[in-house]
Amino acid sequence: MVGLLPLCAATVIEKWQRERVSRLTEHMFRRLQRMPDLLASIHAPGPGNYGVAGRGILALVNEDRLGRILSQCSTKASS
DSSP, X not given: OTTTGGGGOEEEEOHHHHHHTHHHHHHHHHHHHHOHHHHHHXXXXXXXXXXXXXXXXXXXXXXXXXXXXXXXXXXXXXX
């Protein structure tokens, strides 16, 4: 399980951080739109995905994939 957890890395992106580097944020969203396979496999912040105070989470795995990883971890831990 220890080896899988770094694959689930995530970071919280505050609203002020997105505003401070707005050109970079726009570039990232345009690039992700051109790469639908990548966009489908990660959890990217964006309109509709912001939380409290406009925070977003950028994660290397999407919600479905994270669920599968954690279920594998719990299955192996209980064995």
